[in-house]
Each structure stands twice: as structure tokens, then as C-alpha cells.
Amino acid sequence: MDAYDGLAPNYDAWAGYMEDDIPFYVSLAHEAAPGPVVELAVGTGRVTVAIAAETGRTVVGVDMSAGMLEVARAKARAAGVEALVDLRLGDMRALGTGSLALDAPASLIVCPFRSLLHLRGWEEKAELFRAVAATLAPGGRFAWNAFVFDPHAAASADGYASRHGDLWEYVEHAPADNRIDLTVYAGAPGVEPRTVQLWWATRSEFEGLARGAGLEIEAVYGWFDRSPYDDRSTEMVFIASKPA
Numbered sequence: 078m079d080a081y082d083g084l085a086p087n088y089d090a091w092a093g094y095m096e097d098d099i100p101f102y103v104s105l106a107h108e109a110a111p112g113p114v115v116e117l118a119v120g121t122g123r124v125t126v127a128i129a130a131e132t133g134r135t136v137v138g139v140d141m142s143a144g145m146l147e148v149a150r151a152k153a154r155a156a157g158v159e160a161l162v163d164l165r166l167g168d169m170r171a172l173g174t175g176s177l178a179l180d181a182p183a184s185l186i187v188c189p190f191r192s193l194l195h196l197r198g199w200e201e202k203a204e205l206f207r208a209v210a211a212t213l214a215p216g217g218r219f220a221w222n223a224f225v226f227d228p229h230a231a232a233s234a235d236g237y238a239s240r241h242g243d244l245w246e247y248v249e250h251a252p253a254d255n256r257i258d259l260t261v262y263a264g265a266p267g268v269e270p271r272t273v274q275l276w277w278a279t280r281s282e283f284e285g286l287a288r289g290a291g292l293e294i295e296a297v298y299g300w301f302d303r304s305p306y307d308d309r310s311t312e313m314v315f316i317a318s319k320p321a
């Protein structure tokens with residue numbers, strides 16, 4: 078079973094601390110030219126349902142966890158935007174092919190909440206950037222965010238558990254693999270702990286990945302309010318675009 082399948086019922090409670098990203102991604106959808114809007118690693122539809130509800134645009138949401146997509150489908154129905162949300166099961170690196178083919182080149186592709194870090198190392202991320210560049214329309218944008226890796230924070234969190242509402246999160250740091258493992262457990266009888274793995278990347282690695290795929294870096298922000306990225310930033314928020 079995919080780790081996120083087991084996390085799906087508890088995901089929104091776990092991710093609830095992250096809210097500032099939603100208006101940012103919605104604003105990009107408002108700004109986007111006509112054409113498909115895509116969310117990669119759509120999860121439970123936290124961002125996609127808001128984009129559909131607030132812009133009236135159709136959003137294609139891709140995820141490899143059937144359990145997460147099931148929650149997203151229910152949320153879209155509850156928000157009255159089921160007809161605007163096109164959820165597809167698959168690996169985001171296959172965007173543009175097979176069941177993840179689009180009717181037209183995309184005007185906006187987003188990948189919120191650090192989901193690119195689930196792709197192992199440079200090679201898997203590079204595959205994704207190539208698929209995004211091939212799928213975007215000229216002038217189309219790709220936006221994503223990732224945490225800024227802090228070796229002191231990683232070392233001090235290593236081996237510690239913290240509580241997020243009803244959920245516990247246990248962190249393990251594997252520096253030789255650029256990896257952080259998060260084990261999330263609900264503490265309820267019969268609920269198995271689930272571990273997800275994140276391969277962190279730096280600003281220059283992300284910029285290299287985008288440029289290597291033929292995209293231009295439009296902006297790197299330090300938060301979703303579009304404040305500048307600097308030494309105090311804890312998040313990298315990128316917008317890249319395909320040359321017109």
C-alpha cells in the first residue's frame with residue numbers, strides 16, 4: 078500500500094498548519110492564460126478544490142495515491158466543484174503521456190506543499206521537469222515550493238517525535254542520502270504508522286533543474302506573500318515559465 082493511502086483519512090488534519098499557500102496558488106490560476114491548469118501530487122485536493130471554487134476553472138489533479146484521490150473527490154463534491162476537478166491516478170513524471178495526457182498545452186502547472194521532494198534525487202526530479210516543460214504552453218508557468226534545508230534543524234529533529242493535533246510525527250534524518258523520513262501516526266487502535274520520504278534540494282539545484290528543462294526562473298520568493306527569498310527564509314517558492 079502506498080504510504081499516503083494509509084495517511085489519507087488523517088492528511089488534512091496533519092497538513093492543517095499550512096494555509097498561506099492556497100491564496101498564492103489561487104492567484105496564479107487567476108493570472109493564467111486560457112488552457113488547462115494542473116496540480117501535480119494533488120493529494121486530498123487542498124489546493125485544487127480552492128482553485129476550482131474560486132476561479133471556476135477546470136483543474137487536472139494527478140496523484141499516485143488512490144486513497145488521497147478518494148478524499149479529494151469527496152471534497153470536490155462537498156464544495157460543489159466536482160465537475161471542475163479532473164482527478165487522475167498516476168506518477169507525475171508521466172504527465173503528458175497515456176492517461177495523464179492533456180487536451181491542450183497547460184497554461185499553469187503547480188506542485189504545492191514540497192511534493193517535488195518525494196522524487197528521489199536529481200534524476201527523478203529532472204524527469205519531472207522535462208515532463209512539465211513538454212506539457213506547458215509557450216508562456217505557461219510552473220510554480221512549486223519546498224522547505225529550505227537547515228542542517229541544524231534536521232540534526233536536532235532527528236529521532237524526535239512531535240505532536241500535531243491528534244497526530245504524532247517522528248523524524249529521521251539520513252544525511253548521506255539527502256533524505257528526511259517522516260513517520261506519521263494517529264495513535265488510534267488499528268491505525269498503522271506511515272513513513273513518507275523526502276529528498277531535499279537546494280535553491281541552485283531547483284534552478285538548474287528548471288533551466289536544464291528549458292524553463293526560465295521568473296521568481297524565487299521566501300514565502301507565499303511574495304516576500305524576497307533571503308537568509309532568513311524557511312521556504313523556497315518558485316515560479317518558472319516556458320519561453321513564449
Ligand SMILES: C[S@@+](CC[C@H](N)C(=O)[O-])C[C@H]1O[C@@H](n2cnc3c(N)ncnc32)[C@H](O)[C@@H]1O
Pocket residue numbers: 081092117118119120121122123124139140141142145167168169170188189190191192195196
Ligand atoms: C505532501 S502531499 C501534498 C498534497 C497536496 N498537493 C497538498 O498541497 O496538500 C504529497 C502528495 O504527493 C503524492 N505523490 C508522491 N509522489 C508522487 C508521484 N511520483 N506522482 C504523483 N503523486 C505523488 C502523494 O501521494 C501525496 O498525495
